[in-house]
Amino acid sequence: MFDDAENRPRPQGQHQIGQHQIGQDLSALSVSDLDERIDALRREIARLEEDRRRKQASQEAARAAFKF
Template identity: 45%
Template sequence: MAVIDDEPRKKLATHEIGQDIALLSVGELIERIAVLRGEISRLEAELKAKDTTKSAAEALFRR
């Protein structure tokens, strides 16, 4: 009897912090660096947005 899985499968992580990278090819390492740089940019953008919101709130309550 086959089981039908209606839930979408989670995409496997491209990189996991701390994982063994010794067996990765040069191409795989370059790809992971690009993914991580993109994630860093995304995190920095969110940090900037939160800082802007915090600054606006602080200015509002200083009045």
């Protein structure tokens, strides 16, 4: 049987971002590994914030369109 880590259930509170799982043990990671993960997480935060701004603007436009 093929053991696919992507399909295994994660402990509650852990989400995978690239190779990083939120809440994982960091003791085995080098400074370089940590820097890479920090950069990836910052990019992901920027992506989430942009999507949130876009959705918020869409909601505000819809509210304005239906305002009487």
